Amino acid sequence: MQGTTIPMSSLMQSVGEVPPESVVFGHSEAMQALHARLQKVAAANVPVLIQGESGTGKDIIARMIHAASPWRSGPYVKVNCPAIPGTLLESELFGYERGAFTGAYGAKPGRVEMAHRGTLFLDEISELDLGLQSKLLQLLQDGQFCRIGAQEDKKVEVRIVCATNRHLETEIESGTFRQDLFYRINVVNLQLPPLRERRRDIQDLVAYFLEFYNRKYNCKTKPLSGELMDGFQKYHWPGNIRELENLVKRYVILGSEDAIAGELVASEPEYALPEINVDGPISLKKLTKQATQDLERRIILKVLQAHHWNRKKTARALNISYRALLYKIRDAGLPSNRVRRVPAPPVAVMEQGMAAD
Numbered sequence: 001m002q003g004t005t006i007p008m009s010s011l012m013q014s015v016g017e018v019p020p021e022s023v024v025f026g027h028s029e030a031m032q033a034l035h036a037r038l039q040k041v042a043a044a045n046v047p048v049l050i051q052g053e054s055g056t057g058k059d060i061i062a063r064m065i066h067a068a069s070p071w072r073s074g075p076y077v078k079v080n081c082p083a084i085p086g087t088l089l090e091s092e093l094f095g096y097e098r099g100a101f102t103g104a105y106g107a108k109p110g111r112v113e114m115a116h117r118g119t120l121f122l123d124e125i126s127e128l129d130l131g132l133q134s135k136l137l138q139l140l141q142d143g144q145f146c147r148i149g150a151q152e153d154k155k156v157e158v159r160i161v162c163a164t165n166r167h168l169e170t171e172i173e174s175g176t177f178r179q180d181l182f183y184r185i186n187v188v189n190l191q192l193p194p195l196r197e198r199r200r201d202i203q204d205l206v207a208y209f210l211e212f213y214n215r216k217y218n219c220k221t222k223p224l225s226g227e228l229m230d231g232f233q234k235y236h237w238p239g240n241i242r243e244l245e246n247l248v249k250r251y252v253i254l255g256s257e258d259a260i261a262g263e264l265v266a267s268e269p270e271y272a273l274p275e276i277n278v279d280g281p282i283s284l285k286k287l288t289k290q291a292t293q294d295l296e297r298r299i300i301l302k303v304l305q306a307h308h309w310n311r312k313k314t315a316r317a318l319n320i321s322y323r324a325l326l327y328k329i330r331d332a333g334l335p336s337n338r339v340r341r342v343p344a345p346p347v348a349v350m351e352q353g354m355a356a357d
């Protein structure tokens with residue numbers, strides 16, 4: 001089993017194409033700070049730990065670190081730790097000597113060695129078992145490692161970048177992750193914010209992916225309507241940028257907003273905490289109002305969907321007037337072919353409509 005190898009061609013990767021920096025970092029404060037940090041650390045050969053929820057761009061950031069480092073022309077070797085079975089991982093990472101185990105007919109270098117004078121990206125680092133964690137610790141401490149079955153240690157110069165979407169501190173508490181290793185890989189920490197905390201970048205990301213996939217699939221799909229863009233702004237984005245990218249891709253291919261509008265609600269969590277900036281003053285009143293509006297929007301959309309977008313039936317089900325429902329649909333930016341472009345009513349009428357429920 002240990003002798004089974006993964007094809008060499010899949011081991012060394014090029015950094016590949018990444019979106020332009022203006023798209024990757026956008027305008028949100030958290031991403032701007034991250035950009036400044038990345039530029040500083042890329043030049044120094046120190047380990048970097050990238051943390052963030054799934055789909056926030058950890059892979060992209062790892063590639064950017066390599067591309068901005070002095071070893072940018074060296075190898076970029078990515079190891080997706082959970083993708084390689086435990087028994088194989090040690091030989092894949094550290095290599096082996098001839099005769100190290102049954103089936104080891106020749107010596108084979110590991111990915112650590114292949115990353116010499118380049119970057120070793122260890123994705124999902126929390127998946128390494130404790131034995132491999134100690135071998136990695138040795139590599140980080142003195143740049144040395146030992147091939148399986150070898151008599152002597154080897155030396156390697158490599159920049160180590162790790163990523164995880166887990167909270168490693170909790171893993172340390174539960175005894176599945178070594179604290180000393182954590183300190184070694186976490187010399188510089190890059191924390192990627194979830195998309196719901198960088199909403200001002202959503203519009204640019206949508207525009208980028210729209211252009212990208214229109215070009216890729218030779219389509220001419222129009223920009224999203226204001227209503228749907230509003231829905232994008234309010235959505236919780238549990239899958240972060242990956243989810244947004246997939247939605248825009250599907251929209252480009254199918255060419256219809258209705259095909260994706262339903263999804264913005266269907267996978268929304270029951271209770272999503274509104275965005276709270278704890279560094280500044282917090283307005284409880286404003287946040288509560290925002291949360292109530294959000295909840296109202298979700299309820300309306302769910303009932304609309306249940307009644308196949310029949311607004312009369314929906315209004316009846318919700319026990320509000322038909323006109324009040326139209327205003328609410330418009331204010332909530334809900335997408336519907338039938339309600340698109342409801343003209344803005346005069347203020348007096350609006351108040352009357354609102355009072356109806």
Ligand SMILES: Nc1ncnc2c1ncn2[C@@H]1O[C@H](COP(=O)(O)OP(=O)(O)OP(=O)(O)O)[C@@H](O)[C@H]1O
Binds near residue numbers: 055057059
């Ligand atoms: N800042 C960004 N700008 C543009 N596209 C991005 C950005 N971040 C991520 N993406 C896109 O979103 C998708 C997911 O990104 P990536 O694979 O880097 O996320 P991840 O954090 O590594 O996720 P996971 O934890 O699931 O491995 C990719 O297709 C990537 O191109």
Ligand SMILES: [Mg+2]
Binds near residue numbers: 058059123
């Ligand atoms: Mg990843």
